[in-house]
Amino acid sequence: MSDTPAPPFIQSPVFGGLPHGFFGRQGGVSTGQYASLNIGPGSDDVPADIAENRHRIREAILPGGELVTLYQIHSADVVTVTAPIAHDARPEADALVTNTPGLLLGILTADCVPVLFADLDAGVIGAAHAGWKGAIHGVTDNTIAAMEALGADRSRIVAALGPCIARASYEVSDAFALPFLEQNPAHEQFFTDARRKGHLMFDIAGYVLARLAAAGIRKAEWVGIDTCADEQGYFSYRRSTLRGEPGYGRQMSVIGLPVTG
DSSP states (O other), X not given: OTTSOOOOEEOOGGGTTSOXXXXXXXXXXOOGGGTTTOOOTTSOSOHHHHHHHHHHHHHHHSTTOEEEOOBOOSOXXXXXXXXXXXXXGOXXXXXXXXXXXXXXXXXXXXXXXXXXXXXXXXXXXXXXXXXXXXXXXXXXXXXXXXXXXXXXXXXXXXXXXXXXOOGGGOEEEHHHHHHHHHHOGGGGGGEEEOSSTTEEEEOHHHHHHHHHHHTTOOEEEEOOOBTXXXXXXOOOHHHHHHTTOSOOOXXXXXXXXXXXX
């Protein structure tokens, strides 16, 4: 469907001209609660619609390339990809890295933090799904290490965080914060009082940026979009849960290496 308009996406200047994009919920073929660019196989959306949505994303960013995704499990596990992987053979992990041209790495989110990485000089890229569980257990640190195993240098790696739930929308319990504070008392800065007693507001994007900085990443940014607050632009697990909706869609963030020569 080469004449189909590309779905809208946003990019980060940290990657220069490297193919990448943070997609939202617009520009696909899904209907109803999944309208319209749902790419979540864990939903009960029509599989053919999900496949078409994935196709549109791939063609928008890396035409003719191979889109590789994971069976995400909220872990800190990373997979090194050297060749295309069939959709029904997706490995269980929450980050993937490659130095193979023609591969487009994709991460699914619906409030969690999508993190894209690149060492432009080495030609090594990565993508991570940083929900709170993966984030606190080091999914970004592990992604950086896996990139270095392919020849990257963390002093050159740049990173961008895509749309995710923001502090203003992310209410958690006091108990939720304890592991973060035990990890480092300075993490108190990512929690502020909520209106409800015994609850706090959590800045997960700020936490992930701090983890990246602590790991030696000198240039990293968040695009500053709250998925939970932007109903027209993005799917949100929390928003759907608060409303008691029967399901929710997922959006995709991608980064790829073009084939040259």
